[in-house]
Amino acid sequence: MSNSIDTIAAISTAPGEGAIAVVRLSGPASLEIADRVFDCPAPPPSERQRNSFVRGHVVHPDAGQERKANVDEAILLIFRAPHSYTREDVVEIQGHGGTSAARRILECVLAAGARPADAGEFTKRAFLNGRIDLVQAEAVLDLIRARSDRAASAAVEQLDGALTSSLLTIYDTLLATQSLLEATLDFDDADPQPEAVADAVRDLLKAREGVDRLLETWHDGHILREGALVVISGKPNAGKSTLFNRMLGKERAIVTRHPGTTRDTIEETLVLNGYPLRLVDTAGLRDSACEIEREGITRAEQSLRKADLSIYVVDGSQALQEETNRQIEGLDKDHSLVILNKSDLGQIVTPTDLPNIRAISLSMMEDIRVEQVTTLLASLLGSEPVPEACVAISSRHRALLLDSLKGIDEAGALLDPGKPESVVLAANLIRAVLEKLGQLTGRVYHDELLDSIFSRFCIGK
Ligand SMILES: Nc1nc2c(ncn2[C@@H]2O[C@H](COP(=O)(O)OP(=O)(O)OP(=O)(O)O)[C@@H](O)[C@H]2O)c(=O)[nH]1
Ligand SMILES: [Mg+2]
Known part of the structure; x- marks a missing residue:
């Protein structure tokens, strides 16, 4: 054994x-x-x-x-x-x-x-x-590392075989398609039978849908495993560090009335609606003569480029400067939230002035509507409650599934009963896709693959 x-x-x-x-x-x-x-x-x-x-x-x-x-x-x-x-x-x-x-x-x-x-x-x-198969072994690691209930539930589902069974369904469909094509080619006298080719095309589509459905779960999987990187940015003195502290529930970052207070990026983790977040406070974006501040701004920009979500904080009690407008226009509108802060000092800018992006007015002094911010963030994360039997693929799974999708599409495009040589090529392509799927579950593996997966575990697991 x-x-x-x-x-x-x-x-x-x-x-x-x-x-x-x-x-x-x-x-x-x-x-x-x-x-x-x-x-x-x-x-x-x-x-x-x-x-x-x-x-x-x-x-x-x-x-x-x-x-x-x-x-x-x-x-x-x-x-x-x-x-x-x-x-x-x-x-x-x-x-x-x-x-x-x-x-x-x-x-x-x-x-x-x-x-x-x-x-x-x-x-x-x-x-x-x-x-266990390889995706279940990976689930053990995900479970150990889970930083939220939702991440832990997804790992348990994967360990129980939810992903394995989806993959097996796709694998079996493709295996049947490949056998069908090879059988039809074995008739040495004639071209491939049109009905067999039509059946193969239909099965390929079925497999493609299965792969597509799994690929759609990557965003959730990435956020559950690595945590969503949420970056707070904006001009100096807008109230970024104040928001950061309110969200964390502690005075983590220094807040002063002097613009340019935050220099380095500061990262803390928290759990929002079951999703682990990596919340980052950054230096205010402006032209600066100070070398230390410039380095802080470079780091802020680097964090912003990697962000899954960004919160752009503006002092809404002042008219928007040209540069602020430009920075807001540069935001990815599906993954950003603009906070028009300091409403206690007057509301010169309101959300209606920014029709192209999600924006809210608030004051962090009087009415700490941080909950409103977190609710909006949760909706930006696409946080429909994850169904019980959820599957959420990882980056390794995604790379192999994208390759598989490409192979399935190429095979589908080649299938034509009038061209036996194309049918041979399609059958070969499907064989290569089966191998990719085999690498996912570990049906096909090599030592480096196992080393790269298991070396991330702790000793004793
Ligand atoms: N009146 C008022 N003051 C605020 C509000 N939010 C923050 N402040 C004040 O604005 C000043 C700047 O706040 P910070 O949170 O340090 O601002 P920041 O965006 O982090 O600034 P830098 O780190 O310099 O980029 C502080 O004096 C805060 O107390 C608000 O809603 N209303
Ligand atoms: Mg600050």
């Missing part, structure tokens, strides 16, 4: 103080190692049933029988292959938390013959042993 010959071990809980820490072992010698390091009432771990646990003491395997050094009091859990996370024999030792206790347990199991696990190696084994 398992391909592994060695037994790996790692601390699977996060470093630092905690009630318990878990050292995990996986591989053919897990139970034998457990026997050597765990002192418990008979029978020894290797003679116990799967899914059982036993209380005892971790001891160093090299200590003599008469003076067994007690390392920790612990609970040992036994999972026998294939009913485990990796499909191998797995042993988990739950000892006391903190950095030293867990490290001492790990030293014992390494001294008894285990080797230290690489980053993500337990999950890699789960993949190599066929328990």
